[in-house]
Amino acid sequence: MATVRKDGSAITFDYTIPLVIIGGGACGLVAGLAARSLGIDAAVLERDATPRGSTFMSSGFVPASGTRFQRAAGVEDSPAIMAHDIQGKNHQEADPAIVKRLAEASGEVIEWLADEHAIPFELVEGFLYPGHSRMRMHCTPRRTGEELMSCLLNAAEQAELPVLTEAAVTTLHVDDDDRICGLSYKRPDGAEEQLGCEALILACNGFGGNPELLERFIPHMKDALYFGHEGNLGEAVLWGEALGANLRDMGSYQGHGSLAWPHQTLISWAVMMQGGVQLNRDGQRFSNEHGGYSEQAAKVLEQPEGIAFNIFDKRIHDDALKFEDYRNAFNAGAVKTFDSLEELAEGLGMPLQNLQDTFREINTLQESGDSDRFGRSFAPELQLQAPPYHVIRVTGALFHTQGGLEISPEGQVLNLEGKPLPNLYAAGGAARGVSGAGDSGYMSGNGLLSAVVMGAIAGRTASAAVSKASQ
Template sequence: MGIVAFSEGDEFDVHLPLVIIGAGACGLVAGLAAMECETDVVVLERDALPRGSTSMSQGFIPAAGTRFQAEKGVEDSAELMARDIQHKNGDEADPAIVAALADYSGRVIEWLADTHGVPFDLVEGFLYPGHSAMRMHATPRRTGEELMGCLLNAAEAVGLDILTQARVVDLHVDAGKRVRGITLERPDGSHESIGCDALILACNGYGGNPELVAKHIPSLKHALYYGHEGNQGDALLWGEAIGASLKDLGACQGHGSLATPHQTLISWALMMRGGVQVNGEGQRFSNEHGGYSEQAAKVLAQPGQVAWNLFDERIHQAALEFEDYRNAEQGGAVRTFGSLAEMAEGLGLPLPALESTFTEMHTLAEHGEADGFGRTFAAETLLVPPYRAIKVTGALFHTQGGLEVDTEARVVDAAGEKLPNLFAAGGAARGVSGSNDSGYLSGNGLLSAVVMGAIAGREAARELKRHGS
């Protein structure tokens, strides 16, 4: 797998103006956007069924200024959304990219809903850490699997060509760093080649490559990887070989709430509605409202690399709107206790420590004070019996660093010069989460995949039109 030097006279089996590698949300949205410009395009997918990292997510896409927000009386703006993103990442992301994604986000959501029938609505009831307004848009079941189904239906409706079981192994690049085509491998080991005038890399990051994770994110090298196994860093390695600029390779989305041993994602809504996490000693160890990405490393630092999500019936009822949570309950991950004493015995936690943890929360709520981690508690959200508990661990979901791109999704080199015809989005591109695990604002992954994917498809098609392809 790598880069093949292209020479004039080399021939391909077929030729298409635009090739997109990866049929997750990023690649599908890029393809839909390119087709609106009447561009002939094919999306190549290594798996038999397009899933990608999107199918393993909750499918939440942040967007500002949508009619879905207006219908619920939510006031928001692209400027506020951009400020939230930059505040979470410590102003480490490219402000031009952040502004472009925030500005375009609302239009992309409404375009997908109105033109392609994706049944979005606004996720209400709580704010994810770092967001100043409710701006998460999701399909009814609140799963990435459902979102992928909707996008695949849209692709079929418009006739977007998707070639599955087509693993791209080589890019053919000429002396001017122009991608002239690709070679793909079929399951039987046979190879086919496709020439192209432009290429979009939508094949996600490198979370499934232990060597690259250990090199760039050593704090999570022993974390459970809860992402698509195809995320081997192909785009990163291809781009590096061509001379692309690589940025923020230590950035990632972790998650501190993956049910174990069930390996089911438990929504951070449990924490935002009043839940807490305790370790095997019955003690809280962090501000659970700080962010679920950086919480992964904090959970992994606890005895046995596990923690317990503690919540109550009120939160349980609210969490039932999430299909992942319902699956976790059906799988036996959610345990119920009538008192702290029952919970301590059932979970093997020291009762005095657990009682002290709950007493502290009540005292803080009564006096309106923050704990040593900076979290405050409100009387109306304090936990009451019957209590619920889920054993969780920390996990790596996906990486956020990658090929540096401009606001048109064009890949650039170290000098900031655009590569001739290479575009990247989603996990293949540098995201907006800064340089580490703490800069991830909820939804940043799908924001980069869906919105930058739409930009990549549109701009690649426009570039081809300009050059008569």
């Protein structure tokens, strides 16, 4: 139960540490690393036995501009271009000051993590994700969030950043001025301990695992398959509300329209961006597959039985094998192969005539260069080649929420009047992101951009405040 008590001035805490961070995902770990780099004693409290969070379930891609990894690949990018892309995708609905701050800090944070903490970043090349005008996705070699988390945990160990697991924070203790004095957390045996602090960072992600909050803020997705971390119960929202914090963009979320079903393995949207298509059970396309994988979740769920089929050729299949999630799906039997449209129609139970009409339309559009009724064009270099065709049955899912506590560009939590709360900071899924108000504003990597880059910013801001207070 996430509660706030105004008893902070009366409590004698078991221990006190300058900076406490709630949440041991990428956001919390990066915030802690930022604090340690500035010489601040910090501790991360994580509810689970092993820190995982939403990062663990992601592809682990972090967008950043102006990095040496981009320059080495001949990619010309800048914070201004990146900010323009983000705001274009979210329909100018995000806070431009936060977008600007994230874009400007992104390259430096990626290089800092690589240089100081040995995170083996590399640039994802070969295609652009929806909304991005430049290749700017940075990932670890295996291209998984699991690997990124492993690298960050190793960095935390090297930096001597304490990560206390199986510590479920239940209560924030504040004084009469709403200054955080400390918190209570429960251990697996039910024992409760109190920890004092001078500053607190909420890095405990969103509320996708809380049915009541989904019903309140995103009712149309409350019955969707939730493919996020089960621990995303919205404590940050509940604590923030109790403290008078402002909430923004609470209807914003990241969905995904390509979750292998029933295998429940994420299929990279690179399959679509390199020329693949999605068909429903009637053998017909139903959307612009290049519009974005977040908004595609709702479109897939609108199809018969909430099912669609990713269809692509050997060229795309071979390239997708670079992604560990795809290899896992392939090894699990999620990828089916058919040597002709006739076999495909029979194997999937689709009307052959509809299937032939769909492919005939695609070929015509590729030859003419025209856009289809959904607004998608079919570039010749991305033309689907001759069979065999590879097929994956997929569904749409809710991955994580993008709304949360309103923050300043430096990660300070703001109240209803837009003023910072005394010593409370937030980043990642706990805070308002840069995806606008709904599902269509999510641009690939927005979640980890807010987690990793704003995590570093909040860690530095809180550390500076702690340092100043001790002088």
